[in-house]
Amino acid sequence: MEIDKVYDDADDMLLSNERPPPSSEHLDSFWISKTFPSFQGDSASGTTTMVHFQNSPPENGGLGGLLPTLDKEDNGSEDYDPCFHQPEKKRRLTIDQVKYLEKSFEEENKLEPDRKVQLAKDLGLQPRQVAIWFQNRRARYKNKKLEKDYDFLKERYDKLKDDHDRLARENEKLRLEVESLKQKLPVAEKRPNLCNMMNSEEPRPTEIPHSSSISQNVISANVVVIKQEDANSAKSDVFDSESPHCADANLVSVFDPVDSSRVLDQDPSDFSQDHEDDSCRILPPPCLPKLKIDSYGDLNADTCNLGSSVDDQTFWF
DNA sequence: AATACGCACGGCATTACCTCA
DNA sequence: TCTGAGGTAATGCCGTGCGTA
Numbered sequence: 001m002e003i004d005k006v007y008d009d010a011d012d013m014l015l016s017n018e019r020p021p022p023s024s025e026h027l028d029s030f031w032i033s034k035t036f037p038s039f040q041g042d043s044a045s046g047t048t049t050m051v052h053f054q055n056s057p058p059e060n061g062g063l064g065g066l067l068p069t070l071d072k073e074d075n076g077s078e079d080y081d082p083c084f085h086q087p088e089k090k091r092r093l094t095i096d097q098v099k100y101l102e103k104s105f106e107e108e109n110k111l112e113p114d115r116k117v118q119l120a121k122d123l124g125l126q127p128r129q130v131a132i133w134f135q136n137r138r139a140r141y142k143n144k145k146l147e148k149d150y151d152f153l154k155e156r157y158d159k160l161k162d163d164h165d166r167l168a169r170e171n172e173k174l175r176l177e178v179e180s181l182k183q184k185l186p187v188a189e190k191r192p193n194l195c196n197m198m199n200s201e202e203p204r205p206t207e208i209p210h211s212s213s214i215s216q217n218v219i220s221a222n223v224v225v226i227k228q229e230d231a232n233s234a235k236s237d238v239f240d241s242e243s244p245h246c247a248d249a250n251l252v253s254v255f256d257p258v259d260s261s262r263v264l265d266q267d268p269s270d271f272s273q274d275h276e277d278d279s280c281r282i283l284p285p286p287c288l289p290k291l292k293i294d295s296y297g298d299l300n301a302d303t304c305n306l307g308s309s310v311d312d313q314t315f316w317f
Numbered sequence: 318a319a320t321a322c323g324c325a326c327g328g329c330a331t332t333a334c335c336t337c338a
Numbered sequence: 339t340c341t342g343a344g345g346t347a348a349t350g351c352c353g354t355g356c357g358t359a
Contacts, residue, residue, distance in 0.1 A: 092335075092346070110327095132348060135327075140346085142328095322359085332349070338342095 093133070097123050101130070105137050 093101070104119055111119075111134045120127040 129347080136346065139329075334347080
């Protein structure tokens with residue numbers, strides 16, 4: 001029991017002057033213990049410190065109006081005798097006291113010993129009470145912060161999940177479309193890989209003689225498919241740090257019919273996943289419209305803060 | 318210089334009490 | 339009047355830093 005320990009320390013101090021006096025907090029407890037010897041601690045109930053605000057040291061009262069008042073009913077007797085005083089009810093701090101403490105907390109949520117003593121003096125509280133209030137206040141602040149963090153991250157997660165689901169649906173839709181087109185083109189599949197043809201000096205598919213059984217529309221569709229596949233392969237390069245196609249990958253993604261909006265509406269949090277070599281992804285490709293560059297400009301302020309404004313990030317640090 | 322010890326203090330989990338719907 | 343939930347003052351334990359022998 002802390003108070004017991006303090007009491008023992010105080011006794012030691014009384015017996016010998018060799019040891020330094022207890023700290024202010026322990027002096028508080030010492031005061032309580034000496035004032036109310038019947039309150040030396042109760043490990044079972046834990047109710048040991050029903051502090052008498054009005055019986056605080058006489059120098060208290062800088063904010064006399066803030067002092068909570070104990071009427072005679074509370075004391076149960078007009079002839080108050082601390083030695084026979086029954087444990088008081090737990091009292092809340094007054095609104096004014098709380099306001100004063102809140103204001104002080106806003107200035108600095110850490111409590112230096114001098115400040116603690118001064119606050120206690122101003123409020124007519126024990127320094128120990130001020131310390132406890134700050135301790136609990138920090139805990140409440142931390143809990144609020146955790147709640148805020150959780151809500152924020154959950155919102156981010158939900159948004160990303162929506163994006164993912166939407167993209168998966170789009171992907172599936174396009175895949176089915178490709179399958180459908182492939183089935184409509186049994187002849188085309190027998191021909192050499194169109195992609196190879198496009199990369200070689202050989203005539204492009206569009207250069208196939210009109211006498212071919214393939215209609216022009218089908219050829220166009222094939223080109224679209226090829227471009228789509230190229231785009232997909234290019235996008236896969238984005239995740240390959242060794243790939244020299246980083247810039248091209250971004251460029252391709254601009255024309256990606258699936259998700260072009262994501263290029264202009266780049267999610268800043270995506271950059272939180274950066275690893276070693278992200279420069280090619282962070283830097284805007286030279287061909288991108290100014291809008292994209294501006295969005296990166298905004299991103300600078302928010303980089304590594306998961307996309308929320310700086311003002312919203314006070315709880316991050 | 319290295320070590321052990323005691324003390325002060327803050328963080329944290331928990332308890333006890335109060336208030337209110 | 340009773341009761342359960344939520345808020346908060348306070349307790350107890352533990353880890354850490356610092357001074358001292």
